[in-house]
Amino acid sequence: MAANERTDGSNANPTTDSDELLVLSTVTAGYGAGLILKGVDLTVRKGEIVCLIGPNGAGKSTVLKTISGLLRPKSGSVSFRSEEIGGMSSRQRLGRGIVHVPQDRSLFPGMSVWENVVMGAFILSDQALIKSRLEQVAETFPIVANRRAAMAGSLSGGEQKQVELARSLMLDPALILLDEPSIGLDPKSRTAVFASISALADSGRSVLLVEQNARSGLAVAHRAAVLEAGLVALTGSGESLLNDPEVARLYLGASAKAPVLEKLADTA
Amino acid sequence: MRALLARIGVVRAVIFFLILIIVPIVGGPVWLINTLIFTIMYAALASSWNLVGGYAGYPSLGHAAFFGLGAYAIAITFNKSVDGGYVPFIVLPIVGIGAALISLPIGWVAMRTRADVFAIVTITLLFIAQTLAFNLTGVTGGAQGTSVAVAPFAVDTYDWPFYYGMVVLLAVAMGISVYFRRSKIGLSLSTVRADEEKAHGVGVRVTAVKLIAFSVSAGLVAMVGGVWAYYVGFVYPQFAIDPLITIGMVLMAFLGGRGTLWGPVLGAFIMVPAQQYFAYTFGASELYLVAYAAVFLIIMLFLPRGILPSIADRLRKRRATANAREDIIPAVDVAATEGTGVAQ
Numbered sequence: 276m277a278a279n280e281r282t283d284g285s286n287a288n289p290t291t292d293s294d295e296l297l298v299l300s301t302v303t304a305g306y307g308a309g310l311i312l313k314g315v316d317l318t319v320r321k322g323e324i325v326c327l328i329g330p331n332g333a334g335k336s337t338v339l340k341t342i343s344g345l346l347r348p349k350s351g352s353v354s355f356r357s358e359e360i361g362g363m364s365s366r367q368r369l370g371r372g373i374v375h376v377p378q379d380r381s382l383f384p385g386m387s388v389w390e391n392v393v394m395g396a397f398i399l400s401d402q403a404l405i406k407s408r409l410e411q412v413a414e415t416f417p418i419v420a421n422r423r424a425a426m427a428g429s430l431s432g433g434e435q436k437q438v439e440l441a442r443s444l445m446l447d448p449a450l451i452l453l454d455e456p457s458i459g460l461d462p463k464s465r466t467a468v469f470a471s472i473s474a475l476a477d478s479g480r481s482v483l484l485v486e487q488n489a490r491s492g493l494a495v496a497h498r499a500a501v502l503e504a505g506l507v508a509l510t511g512s513g514e515s516l517l518n519d520p521e522v523a524r525l526y527l528g529a530s531a532k533a534p535v536l537e538k539l540a541d542t543a
Numbered sequence: 544m545r546a547l548l549a550r551i552g553v554v555r556a557v558i559f560f561l562i563l564i565i566v567p568i569v570g571g572p573v574w575l576i577n578t579l580i581f582t583i584m585y586a587a588l589a590s591s592w593n594l595v596g597g598y599a600g601y602p603s604l605g606h607a608a609f610f611g612l613g614a615y616a617i618a619i620t621f622n623k624s625v626d627g628g629y630v631p632f633i634v635l636p637i638v639g640i641g642a643a644l645i646s647l648p649i650g651w652v653a654m655r656t657r658a659d660v661f662a663i664v665t666i667t668l669l670f671i672a673q674t675l676a677f678n679l680t681g682v683t684g685g686a687q688g689t690s691v692a693v694a695p696f697a698v699d700t701y702d703w704p705f706y707y708g709m710v711v712l713l714a715v716a717m718g719i720s721v722y723f724r725r726s727k728i729g730l731s732l733s734t735v736r737a738d739e740e741k742a743h744g745v746g747v748r749v750t751a752v753k754l755i756a757f758s759v760s761a762g763l764v765a766m767v768g769g770v771w772a773y774y775v776g777f778v779y780p781q782f783a784i785d786p787l788i789t790i791g792m793v794l795m796a797f798l799g800g801r802g803t804l805w806g807p808v809l810g811a812f813i814m815v816p817a818q819q820y821f822a823y824t825f826g827a828s829e830l831y832l833v834a835y836a837a838v839f840l841i842i843m844l845f846l847p848r849g850i851l852p853s854i855a856d857r858l859r860k861r862r863a864t865a866n867a868r869e870d871i872i873p874a875v876d877v878a879a880t881e882g883t884g885v886a887q
Contacts, residue, residue: 343744345740345743365746366747366748369745369746370746375744377740377744383734383737384737386733394734394745397730397731397745397746
């Protein structure tokens with residue numbers, strides 16, 4: 276527990292190093308009148324994989340939507356490379372290098388694999404650049420070239436996820452937001468997806484990962500945060516959270532005797 | 544391969560329009576020219592509707608409101624005199640732009656809804672427009688209607704300006720359709736049709752592109768309405784803003800194939816002559832409507848996605864089984880593949 280910091284405000288953000296790519300501070304957001312995020316603080320540094328875990332309804336996907344622009348924050352600040360992006364459209368944020376791979380299948384099923392990947396570069400108009408990116412991406416993800424003419428909707432879940440990851444690279448993004456990339460995948464595809472995620476970070480990109488499959492997510496992450504009821508309850512290295520008995524009890528399926536509600540009552 | 548296909552497309556279009564241009568000159572019975580005017584008119588309407596109903600996937604049922612808007616604009620402006628007879632044609636672009644501008648706020652509100660709700664919202668628009676036409680008697684003449692001054696054209700070739708006016712509008716509608724398909728607008732629209740959230744996700748300007756499709760479509764339909772009003776000479780609320788006009792253009796686009804270039808044209812060239820033929824055969828009884836509906840139902844039963852897409856599907860399946868290799872032609876809308884530039 277020592278390695279982890281309770282985000283009580285006193286010790287939440289000890290350093291403000293220039294490595295910080297994305298900084299969320301006291302972000303609130305929601306749909307309609309209700310608030311789902313109630314003051315989220317989160318930092319993602321360059322080349323870092325940050326994993327966000329938490330129970331259903333904690334607001335994990337909402338955090339990603341608030342960063343990618345599918346949802347605007349109601350208050351607080353979302354800054355990317357020290358620029359406030361909270362009021363920008365998703366298109367503007369794409370242009371700055373933030374790509375969101377949503378949880379549900381985000382490919383266009385009626386388009387081919389190749390066309391879907393090209394769609395990843397929709398906001399670009401430089402054909403030569405698109406072409407060279409396509410070549411790079413096809414090298415990283417062989418499926419793009421091997422199944423190029425196949426309808427995206429005809430691929431298996433694991434294959435589609437690979438194509439989604441490939442597409443997300445078309446803008447050469449600095450930050451990739453991945454929402455439950457392993458959901459609904461068989462173990463082999465899951466392993467392949469997590470290997471791809473590690474490779475993304477090795478190439479200098481940052482990844483903010485939301486994972487229901489907390490064990491795999493934490494294993495691949497440099498740092499992690501636990502989101503509960505719209506607040507970051509706990510942060511730490513992936514490893515330390517993986518070994519944290521409380522996290523293990525709540526999210527990793529180890530003798531879950533205490534109900535989650537009790538835990539929520541504690542933090543409220 | 545792609546260049547070849549494009550060339551075939553151009554040749555097809557040139558032949559088609561050459562035939563349309565030649566027909567009146569070669570001559571033919573009056574009924575032929577008359578039927579052709581309405582056929583080409585519906586081809587232009589269905590092609591215009593297709594921009595928003597086909598490519599964007601927003602099946603508007605209110606387009607007759609814009610048809611009526613254009614009709615009344617011409618009728619009211621040229622109520623007393625049409626000068627040499629060609630001025631109403633010359634001002635048509637202004638009518639189109641005006642209608643497109645008026646349609647913007649309407650589209651902005653209506654396109655916040657989707658699918659069936661959108662259809663209901665737009666059909667409401669149609670009835671609001673009709674009610675206004677009935678009640679704003681000072682402007683529209685109410686149920687009495689309003690008339691356009693008679694054009695001083697030679698009797699022998701009286702129909703020609705209207706005929707060629709419709710041909711030009713069809714060419715414009717099809718030209719815009721081609722432009723949409725080749726540009727990012729078409730690509731954007733096909734992502735909007737597939738899934739708006741996903742479209743947002745890849746950076747498509749969803750609202751803007753929907754409004755472009757809606758307003759361009761509305762403007763074109765208004766221009767067709769203007770020529771129609773001038774041709775028939777009298778504009779009444781129940782005929783200018785008629786649900787049958789909306790249904791006509793929608794059915795023809797569905798029949799030929801939504802989201803295709805030639806589908807709406809093909810639909811019009813089947814449905815309008817069929818309707819006229821049945822109306823002639825069955826006379827004054829309303830039975831012709833039954834026969835008309837039967838033609839539509841039979842075709843949709845066998846070719847449910849519309850004629851052109853269904854045929855394309857079958858050809859593709861046959862080719863796919865013939866050579867089950869990697870490089871089969873993808874079963875994707877052309878609108879989705881074109882415009883990406885690097886897709887092939």
